[in-house]
Amino acid sequence: MHRFANPTRFVRLAGRVQPWAAAVALGCLGVGLYFALFSSPPDYQQGETVRIMYVHVPAAWMAMFCYVVMAAASASSLIWRHRVADLAAKATAPVGAAFTLLALVTGSLWGKPMWGTWWVWDARLTSVLILFFLYLGYIALQNAFEDPARGARAAAILAVVGVINVPIIKFSVDWWNTLHQPASLTRMD
DSSP: OGGGGSHHHHHHHHHHHHHHHHHHHHHHHHHHHHIIIIISOOBTTTBGGGGGHHHHHHHHHHHHHHHHHHHHHHHHHHHHOOHHHHHHHHHHHHHHHHHHHHHHHHHHHHHHHHHSSSOOOOHHHHHHHHHHHHHHHHHHHHHSSSSHHHHHHHHHHHHHHHTTHHHHHHHHHHHSOOSSOOOSSOOOO
């Protein structure tokens, strides 16, 4: 992995991988949207509203995944001073913030017809909102200092400390009595 700390090598590899990764991503997105919006039947209780979940759940998972990637890259930047790791973390922040906002908005759109309200101060919803603020704080800290190195270091520290929120999001429905449904992808029982 240390060979890719060299920006020239990394950019060369990324240039070769990027078109293939983009093609696979667009293909998967197209197939997923077809099955989610056209092929799957309406739910017996939720009706057509269930289709929101096909966007909401992946967006929520990607919001958490992006934060873990950002925190790992930030830790790598703090420990080994890899400039590429710092750039990776910086590039991941707006993507993660967008997925988090998408998860919050689609959750609200689903919550209104199902729960009768746009928002509740539920443990999972509140912890995802905190994740969104952590992303915004990271982005703000990156740009808050005249010296970019100081901004990157402050933002990296926030990312590493803030990663504790990810397991809180994941297990909040198990730890507290919440309105949000329990885990749907992996269940231990």
